[in-house]
Amino acid sequence: MMIYSAANLVRRFGERTVLNVDRLEVEKGYIYALLGPNGSGKTTLLNIMGFLDQPTSGEMRFREREVNFQERTLHKLRQSVVMVQQNPILFSTSVYKNLEFGLKIRNIPVRLRQRVIEESLDLVGMRHLINDPAHKLSGGETQRVVLARALALSPEVILCDEPTASVDLENQVTITRLLKDINAEKGITLVFTSHDENQAASLPHFKLFLEQGRISDISYENTFPASITPLSDQQSCCRILNELELNIAREAEGLCRLKIEPCRIKLSRLFEEELPQNCVEGRVQKVSEDVRGINIGLDCGVSLTALISNAEYRELNLLVGDSVRIKIPPEAVSVLDYRN
Amino acid sequence: MGFLTDSLVSAVLLAISLDRELMEIVMVSLRVSASSTLIASILGIPLGIVVAFETFPGKRFVITILNTLLALPTVAIGLFVYALIARRGIFGPLDLLYSQKAIIIGQVILIIPVIITFTIAAINHIDDRYHKTAMTLGANRRQTALVIFREARYGIVAAVIAAFGRVVSEVGISMMLGGNARGFTRTITTAMALEYDKGEFVLAVALGIILISISFGLNLLFHLMQGRGKK
Numbered sequence: 278m279m280i281y282s283a284a285n286l287v288r289r290f291g292e293r294t295v296l297n298v299d300r301l302e303v304e305k306g307y308i309y310a311l312l313g314p315n316g317s318g319k320t321t322l323l324n325i326m327g328f329l330d331q332p333t334s335g336e337m338r339f340r341e342r343e344v345n346f347q348e349r350t351l352h353k354l355r356q357s358v359v360m361v362q363q364n365p366i367l368f369s370t371s372v373y374k375n376l377e378f379g380l381k382i383r384n385i386p387v388r389l390r391q392r393v394i395e396e397s398l399d400l401v402g403m404r405h406l407i408n409d410p411a412h413k414l415s416g417g418e419t420q421r422v423v424l425a426r427a428l429a430l431s432p433e434v435i436l437c438d439e440p441t442a443s444v445d446l447e448n449q450v451t452i453t454r455l456l457k458d459i460n461a462e463k464g465i466t467l468v469f470t471s472h473d474e475n476q477a478a479s480l481p482h483f484k485l486f487l488e489q490g491r492i493s494d495i496s497y498e499n500t501f502p503a504s505i506t507p508l509s510d511q512q513s514c515c516r517i518l519n520e521l522e523l524n525i526a527r528e529a530e531g532l533c534r535l536k537i538e539p540c541r542i543k544l545s546r547l548f549e550e551e552l553p554q555n556c557v558e559g560r561v562q563k564v565s566e567d568v569r570g571i572n573i574g575l576d577c578g579v580s581l582t583a584l585i586s587n588a589e590y591r592e593l594n595l596l597v598g599d600s601v602r603i604k605i606p607p608e609a610v611s612v613l614d615y616r617n
Numbered sequence: 618m619g620f621l622t623d624s625l626v627s628a629v630l631l632a633i634s635l636d637r638e639l640m641e642i643v644m645v646s647l648r649v650s651a652s653s654t655l656i657a658s659i660l661g662i663p664l665g666i667v668v669a670f671e672t673f674p675g676k677r678f679v680i681t682i683l684n685t686l687l688a689l690p691t692v693a694i695g696l697f698v699y700a701l702i703a704r705r706g707i708f709g710p711l712d713l714l715y716s717q718k719a720i721i722i723g724q725v726i727l728i729i730p731v732i733i734t735f736t737i738a739a740i741n742h743i744d745d746r747y748h749k750t751a752m753t754l755g756a757n758r759r760q761t762a763l764v765i766f767r768e769a770r771y772g773i774v775a776a777v778i779a780a781f782g783r784v785v786s787e788v789g790i791s792m793m794l795g796g797n798a799r800g801f802t803r804t805i806t807t808a809m810a811l812e813y814d815k816g817e818f819v820l821a822v823a824l825g826i827i828l829i830s831i832s833f834g835l836n837l838l839f840h841l842m843q844g845r846g847k848k
Contacts, residue, residue, distance in 0.1 A: 293655055304806075348758070352757050353754060355752060356755040357699075360749075362746055362750070363751060365746070366744060366746040366747060368750070369768060370767075378754055378756075378764075379754040382756055382760055383755060426754070
């Protein structure tokens with residue numbers, strides 16, 4: 278069953294179009310990642326999906342019924358969808374009262390409220406803070422209590438705006454695990470945004486890429502602004518962010534946006550000889566696993582992601598902080614578009 | 618110098634002895650000011666919430682008018698209310714002139730803009746995320762407004778305290794509409810003005826000390842409230 282479907286969804290702020298989605302479908306019970314760089318329209322789309330904002334034009338269906346973006350109807354729909362904001366806020370009262378708020382609104386009896394609140398806090402491992410003042414919690418604790426506050430309402434959908442953006446690494450792991458468990462155990466549909474494709478690698482069943490307000494087929498991973506200058510009849514040189522210089526097949530001269538295919542990047546540990554063409558030295562910043570293999574986050578002046586197989590990873594035995602040689606063959610580079 | 622010191626010592630002794638006349642004046646002042654602050658709060662806080670929350674044509678103009686009314690002179694209000702409640706005024710038959718009720722009416726007009734504008738400011742200072750959070754948790758407009766009111770509570774209490782401070786220290790309205798009748802409409806400020814006219818400084822200074830103490834206490838409360846709101 279499609280929990281959301283939308284067609285020709287447009288949101289404008291004055292003259293500026295921030296969202297222009299031709300088609301969107303979200304199936305019930307799955308985890309969706311909404312990926313894209315800052316300013317790509319992720320939060321705007323999430324606000325519309327959370328019935329906190331209305332599109333300028335277009336059609337949206339929720340539970341296969343068309344959404345009427347009138348305040349009275351939206352209030353009912355909001356009771357099925359909870360949005361967790363990027364920097365979530367707790368009301369300036371106790372943790373208990375924060376969780377009780379939504380239950381009170383839904384006229385849940387007091388005795389049942391107590392049980393639901395305790396169960397929800399248990400799920401996120403925050404039961405011991407039940408009577409603490411909310412403003413004394415740390416960022417990670419706040420994020421987990423906010424998740425418990427959403428869970429207590431047993432919504433059909435939880436929308437999370439950059440759920441791990443403002444917490445430390447330990448809490449990032451905990452929150453990612455929590456989101457996975459919530460989806461697996463309760464069957465709640467999860468839609469979350471992230472600008473870090475690596476970080477979002479293991480969690481979603483489906484990924485949607487947003488770019489300049491449009492849903493794109495192309496992942497924005499390893500997409501950079503670059504300038505191209507001709508070298509010969511067959512070759513051009515591209516400079517990426519003035520940090521990386523690569524020789525590629527002949528392309529038109531000018532400023533462009535290009536993509537480096539993660540799976541075509543080759544990594545090795547050999548440094549003895551001089552670096553050949555299209556090879557740079559870099560440092561391993563991050564290692565994560567997804568269905569395609571192992572993602573290696575690299576720093577070589579620019580942040581690059583390489584995708585290698587599990588066997589290659591075992592052979593290279595890469596650890597965070599290790600130095601590696603990065604080979605970017607010309608065929609790994611493709612020009613997406615030129616800038617005027 | 619000796620005169621000033623003598624007056625001050627006598628005034629302190631008078632204040633400590635809880636002199637009957639002095640206490641009567643203080644009680645009238647507190648009763649009238651508390652009543653006008655209560656009525657103005659009942660009317661002003663909801664109006665402030667409505668103006669802060671709703672979008673309507675001319676909202677900015679309304680806020681500009683309210684800000685202008687903050688500087689309204691008490692004598693102008695006294696004159697305006699006098700014209701309404703004097704025998705020849707439209708509310709003349711109600712026989713309100715030179716009563717505590719008349720002072721209360723004038724003071725309510727004086728501080729309603731204070732309470733409304735301070736309430737608007739307190740609500741506008743509340744993080745927008747509270748609004749969005751309440752809505753996404755399923756709150757309707759009224760419930761969302763209550764959440765915002767709760768978060769802005771310290772600012773709103775500070776508005777009420779500021780309003781009370783304004784009325785307890787005003788003199789124009791109390792004099793013009795109350796008439797300074799002993800034991801009935803004589804407030805701290807009107808009694809001080811009268812004693813000054815008579816050249817009797819002891820009672821005036823004693824009342825001054827009490828008024829300054831009330832102002833100091835209110836300011837202390839105001840800062841405590843602001844401090845709690847910032848936590």
